[in-house]
Amino acid sequence: MTAAFVAGADASSEVPLKRRLKRAERTRRLKALALILPLLLFLLFTFLGPIAGMLWRSVDDWEVRQVMPHTVAALADWDGKDVPGEPAFAALAGDIRTARDAGTVAIASKRLNYALNGFRTIMSGTARNLKALPEPGTAKDTLIGINPAWGERATWAAIKSASGPLTSFYLLGALDLTRNVDGAIVAAPEEQAIYRDVFGRTFTISLGVTVLCLILGFPVAYMLATLPTGQSNVLMIFVLLPFWTSLLVRTCAWIVVLQSEGIVNDSLRWIGLIDEPLRLIYNRFGVYVAMTHVLLPFMILPLYSSMRSISPAYMRAAASLGASPVTAFLRIYLPQTVPGIGAGSLLVFILAIGYYITPALVGGAADQMISYFIAFYTTETVNWGLASALGAVLLLATLLLAVVYGKLVHGQQVTGGMKN
Amino acid sequence: MSKLKVAVGFLATFTAGVALATAAQARDLTVVSWGGAYQEAQKKVYFEPFKKAGTPMNDESWDGGVGVLRAKVQGGAATWDVVQVESEELAIGCEEGLFETMEFNRIGGEQAYLPQTVDACGVGAIVYDFVLGYDKDKIKDAPKSWADFFDTTKFPGKRGLRQGAKTTLEIALMADGVAPKDVYKVLGTEEGLERAFKKLDTIKNDIVWWKAGAQPPQLLASGEVAMTSVYNGRIDAANKAEKKNFGMVWNGALYTIDSWVILKGSPNKEAAYKFLDFVGKAENQAKLSENIAYGTSNKDAPSKLAPAVLTDLPTAPDNMKNAVEISVPFWLENLDRLTERFNKWAAK
Numbered sequence: 206m207t208a209a210f211v212a213g214a215d216a217s218s219e220v221p222l223k224r225r226l227k228r229a230e231r232t233r234r235l236k237a238l239a240l241i242l243p244l245l246l247f248l249l250f251t252f253l254g255p256i257a258g259m260l261w262r263s264v265d266d267w268e269v270r271q272v273m274p275h276t277v278a279a280l281a282d283w284d285g286k287d288v289p290g291e292p293a294f295a296a297l298a299g300d301i302r303t304a305r306d307a308g309t310v311a312i313a314s315k316r317l318n319y320a321l322n323g324f325r326t327i328m329s330g331t332a333r334n335l336k337a338l339p340e341p342g343t344a345k346d347t348l349i350g351i352n353p354a355w356g357e358r359a360t361w362a363a364i365k366s367a368s369g370p371l372t373s374f375y376l377l378g379a380l381d382l383t384r385n386v387d388g389a390i391v392a393a394p395e396e397q398a399i400y401r402d403v404f405g406r407t408f409t410i411s412l413g414v415t416v417l418c419l420i421l422g423f424p425v426a427y428m429l430a431t432l433p434t435g436q437s438n439v440l441m442i443f444v445l446l447p448f449w450t451s452l453l454v455r456t457c458a459w460i461v462v463l464q465s466e467g468i469v470n471d472s473l474r475w476i477g478l479i480d481e482p483l484r485l486i487y488n489r490f491g492v493y494v495a496m497t498h499v500l501l502p503f504m505i506l507p508l509y510s511s512m513r514s515i516s517p518a519y520m521r522a523a524a525s526l527g528a529s530p531v532t533a534f535l536r537i538y539l540p541q542t543v544p545g546i547g548a549g550s551l552l553v554f555i556l557a558i559g560y561y562i563t564p565a566l567v568g569g570a571a572d573q574m575i576s577y578f579i580a581f582y583t584t585e586t587v588n589w590g591l592a593s594a595l596g597a598v599l600l601l602a603t604l605l606l607a608v609v610y611g612k613l614v615h616g617q618q619v620t621g622g623m624k625n
Numbered sequence: 626m627s628k629l630k631v632a633v634g635f636l637a638t639f640t641a642g643v644a645l646a647t648a649a650q651a652r653d654l655t656v657v658s659w660g661g662a663y664q665e666a667q668k669k670v671y672f673e674p675f676k677k678a679g680t681p682m683n684d685e686s687w688d689g690g691v692g693v694l695r696a697k698v699q700g701g702a703a704t705w706d707v708v709q710v711e712s713e714e715l716a717i718g719c720e721e722g723l724f725e726t727m728e729f730n731r732i733g734g735e736q737a738y739l740p741q742t743v744d745a746c747g748v749g750a751i752v753y754d755f756v757l758g759y760d761k762d763k764i765k766d767a768p769k770s771w772a773d774f775f776d777t778t779k780f781p782g783k784r785g786l787r788q789g790a791k792t793t794l795e796i797a798l799m800a801d802g803v804a805p806k807d808v809y810k811v812l813g814t815e816e817g818l819e820r821a822f823k824k825l826d827t828i829k830n831d832i833v834w835w836k837a838g839a840q841p842p843q844l845l846a847s848g849e850v851a852m853t854s855v856y857n858g859r860i861d862a863a864n865k866a867e868k869k870n871f872g873m874v875w876n877g878a879l880y881t882i883d884s885w886v887i888l889k890g891s892p893n894k895e896a897a898y899k900f901l902d903f904v905g906k907a908e909n910q911a912k913l914s915e916n917i918a919y920g921t922s923n924k925d926a927p928s929k930l931a932p933a934v935l936t937d938l939p940t941a942p943d944n945m946k947n948a949v950e951i952s953v954p955f956w957l958e959n960l961d962r963l964t965e966r967f968n969k970w971a972a973k
């Protein structure tokens with residue numbers, strides 16, 4: 206690195222200029238890299254690493270493999286057509302005894318319960334009642350004697366399906382799909398198929414909030430961008446104040462404003478417009494109101510910065526050439542704000558699909574977004590496979606949208622007829 | 626009680642690692658509870674007197690999560706000895722072998738405790754209920770059961786319920802006439818589930834769903850709901866601290882138990898049993914109930930209380946008469962499935 210400096214002036218005549226330039230260039234690049242290295246490492250460990258871990262968890266199927274290795278091995282070449290033979294039962298009895306002594310039965314039964322509801326009871330009951338290893342040749346009768354479920358094909362198919370090492374179970378589940386006893390992919394039972402609806406709801410609400418923010422934010426941003434600096438700075442404070450207020454505070458404020466004995470309902474009653482309070486909260490309406498308010502600054506700020514750079518001369522030129530105000534706005538002004546609209550919309554939309562606190566507090570049971578379910582499975586039932594799979598689907602959908610956005614916005618950029 | 630299991634789990638692993646490097650072999654007994662007003666009460670009537678009696682101890686608080694306990698025990702740096710856990714943590718931790726087997730002969734014998742609070746791995750600490758709560762200032766004619774809760778003609782107004790399948794389905798079945806002792810038997814069948822959702826359909830548009838324990842008293846106070854399901858301690862606190870006039874209906878209440886456990890491999894087992902023996906004594910438990918409206922596990926504790934205190938406790942004989950224990954095995958097996966089903970119903 207320091208060779209160039211140590212070499213001194215007389216050596217410089219021997220080393221060609223090109224190479225010295227290259228060396229200096231490389232030194233500069235390394236220095237620049239060293240400067241952002243902390244950030245790169247930080248991102249790697251706190252962002253990319255965890256995301257990779259999450260994606261891995263959505264396909265990792267270790268529980269049954271680890272707790273019941275002999276059973277998994279015995280089922281490796283089972284065709285799934287009939288209840289397996291004595292060796293599989295003997296392996297299972299051995300595994301259950303070992304797991305019971307190690308206290309790991311619950312780990313396997315939790316995973317098996319996802320595959321077949323009721324498996325937890327089968328496992329814990331069998332572990333409790335299997336007092337000793339069955340005599341050779343009697344394992345099948347012993348186990349079926351303890352619980353008839355061991356004599357059913359579906360029970361064994363569940364173990365086989367959860368044998369790992371990788372599984373599509375959670376990802377399919379996140380899309381309302383499942384595998385039947387024969388391993389074919391089929392739709393999940395009707396009363397449990399909710400995730401497509403929830404994803405749909407999440408995107409619908411986010412899109413609605415984005416559109417509302419755009420409708421409300423555009424005129425505000427225009428005013429801020431066109432007023433004299435002094436006045437626009439005062440107004441800017443009004444935009445930024447809520448931006449700086451805690452999300453929780455703003456959400457709870459909406460509860461106070463919108464509840465049935467809240468400010469809005471009381472005023473309407475006082476005027477005499479209504480007799481019964483309107484239902485403005487704990488439903489979809491409340492979610493739209495609160496989320497739009499919370500996310501509005503994220504729309505206004507990018508719009509404002511893109512409008513600031515638009516010269517008023519363009520509009521004057523359009524007017525002098527005979528364009529009506531509407532035409533001038535639509536054909537001259539609006540296209541120049543597209544980058545701002547795009548950036549603001551994308552920002553609001555992506556923030557909205559991950560929202561948790563606001564819909565949880567002001568929404569009803571039918572307004573919970575995907576984040577609610579991810580949180581539920583992460584903390585309450587510790588079903589991390591499904592939580593990760595839901596997260597993975599959300600991540601994929603977000604990435605796709607970002608790509609589509611890129612295509613749309615950059616495909617339309619007004620470059621004055623010159624593509625660079 | 627909210628649980629940031631992941632964050633706490635990570636933190637616990639991290640601190641366990643740090644502790645491994647620095648832990649002195651001989652440390653004092655460490656007792657872990659749920660923090661807040663509850664732990665303050667415990668400090669006053671359990672921890673301080675126990676220390677005065679001659680055994681040094683520290684207390685810490687936590688936010689729950691089996692993952693945390695797993696990290697503590699399997700990380701080989703169990704810096705905790707006695708922990709208070711919720712019923713599901715007790716069940717899972719016991720299955721995973723995270724706790725010492727509870728030797729009841731060292732803490733006064735099994736017969737000293739209510740049978741529901743005796744477990745292979747732990748001993749009950751407190752009993753608390755989901756009850757029907759209402760505002761006495763607004764409802765003069767007191768509701769008597771969950772059936773009244775579903776009767777919106779006789780008692781107009783909205784209803785608050787905890788969002789999710791747990792507790793909601795049990796309440797719906799009791800409102801539909803199922804006896805408390807049969808609730809889980811019925812809920813275990815397809816017809817029983819149908820029946821519960823059908824009953825919920827009758828007031829679907831009048832339900833306000835709450836998520837955190839602090840919400841129901843606020844919903845009552847703001848007049849948003851006429852009645853709500855609520856933790857009994859919250860009603861008591863609102864009446865005491867905020868001078869509210871809320872009432873409770875114990876008929877058909879759903880109760881659950883928090884337990885003390887000793888973490889596997891604790892180096893302070895002697896002191897731990899001494900502590901559990903101390904907090905298991907009826908006279909000490911009675912003092913806790915005087916400070917916070919929770920029931921306790923010793924059979925004789927209620928008899929040491931003033932009648933006025935007792936009537937508001939989950940463990941008062943009258944309040945226990947028609948109460949049902951939230952079934953841990955049932956929900957461990959069915960929570961994921963019924964959560965999906967509940968949300969399907971909610972979105973309809």
